Amino acid sequence: MGLLDNESIPRRQMTLFFLIDKSGSMDGSKIGSVNDAIENVLPIIGEISDENPDAEIRVAALEFSTDTRWLYDEPKEGKDFIWQKVTAEGMTSLGEACRELNKKLSRSNGFMSSPSGCYAPAIILLSDGGPTDDFESGLAVLKNNSWFKSAIKIAIAIGDDADMEVLKQFTGSLEAVIKVHNIDALKKMIRIIAVTSSQIGSKSSSATDESKQKQVEEQITEAAKDVAGAESAAAPAPSKQDNYDEWD
């Protein structure tokens, strides 16, 4: 090996988690859109990772209904993640999903054991209802997990039946919950949130006073304004008035 020959600089791993509610109420176009949107965003995540000297992004997905199931038993690169369509049926065991996530947010036997270390993960929770199991105790376990504490956490509330309070508790703030009212908005927001969290989560921070969590919240709230049928749960849709002409 000549002295000019390089090997890649070691990169930390940033894991992007999808937590997908596949309870019976998600059946039909909701789960279809989730499948479609995630399948389509994976190659984009792959590209963001590929070009990024700070970190590589890996994807993990947990589906939950009556039971929980990881789509792969380890985080995969976007380009290697072959999406297996999720079908909807059963209950909404979000508490169990929290416990399952907690197990994997760990270096020993978990997903966080990259040899060059990690950046804090980004976790995207999608749900259209409320938990049917003991969510409180599941979340309590998770809230003691340091990986979870420092993670970027965003939730997508699908439709009016989504339990906003639960999603707020999961993410830690209402600003991190985006509400979608139609299938098109759901697809668009999955893509925007996955891309934004990946971009911000996989870069070394900008050392502004703003946390990565806040940066993601702000960017997706801003982006949601351009998506008909999507809004930040904290700031219901403002009038879409473009008063830029008076801005000079």
Next chain:
Amino acid sequence: MQELKTGDKVNLTNGVQAKIVKELGRGGQGIVYLVDLGGKQMALKWYLKAPDNKFYKNLEENISKGSPSDAFLWPEYLTRKEKGSYGYIMKLRPQGYYEFGQYLLARRQFGSFEAMLNAAMKICEGFYKLHLSGLSYQDLNDGNFFIEPQTGDVLICDNDNVMPDGRKSGIMGKARYMAPEVVGGKAPDKYSDRFSLAVILFMLFFGNHPFEGSRVLACPCMTETFEKKFYGSEILFIYDDNKENRPVRGVHNNVLRRWPAMPKQLQDAFKEQFSKEILSAPDKRMIEKKWKGVIQSLRDTLVRCPKCGNETFVSDSAAPVCMNCGKLLDLSGKLVLGNGREILLTPNTTVYIDDDNNPDIKVIPVPGDKYPVQLQNVTKKNWVVETQSGKIKSIEPGACVPVRTGLKLSIGTLKFEIQ
């Protein structure tokens, strides 16, 4: 969020219209489009979310000031504020230039150490001129450079945060490249630029990060809090006297291989710049001119090994050993300047006299000649040679001077003696 479409027209402040041809790329701040400007292809950086009016005014100022050097892909025209945002026009990045990140990811590598030194020189020259004109770059990081791997030519992009030194852009930079005082909350300035510059140079030479060794590697999760520690309050150079953050075999392999091979001047420069003392005294950081001097002294000792044909730095000209084949090599001679500067010569070595990236001398083998090694004038001007007996001869571009002890060679204002 205001994207543009193919065929859209944006109005420039000079009355000209730019037509969107296609998207070239996008980042957090905005999108770069290929645009047609009266038949000329240029690039438009269009902000997704229009920055404030101060930012616009600053761009306007930079455009009227003009580029500090040809190293910059400088903003050339500004658009009006329209379509919900604004942007600026710059030259297109030519073919064959790759983002610095591509080198870090080992998808590209320099064709030669000569090219690597050229890249370092060009970057230093760019920031030298930038600071000289009273500006500071503010968020210097790995995403700002495009480099041509064979020549080492560099283009510095994203010049929209460049501001008069002392003015706040509000943008802080990236933690791994930010000066520790900026990580700690101070506003960036030309001194913090100099820190970032040293980090970039280190990564260019050694292919690893200067502050990421065993101690940082052991951190399981690089949270914002840990970043503030490892790149700010407790920053520690991997070759500091304190050995707690040494590179790790199997992980930081590039620097482990290359650090011992690179000349001592370079090691010393980094050891000093990344010492506790200088890290915490921003105004004592090495100025670009001095970095250029360090790079020049590396160039002076970079020769092609006649034995194996590879480039090698020669640290001891009395006992020159090739860093590739490990053999003693024959120097054909050296050019000695009155101030003690020595430029080592072997056949097929390219010599740079001054601190630009234009070669001045090609050392060429002339087999069978009375003087089998000669110096070819590859400058555009005549040289003057004085023999030991006092004869004066003019050497035109393209012509050669034998490497013969005692000859005095004048190139421009510099007077060398061949030894």
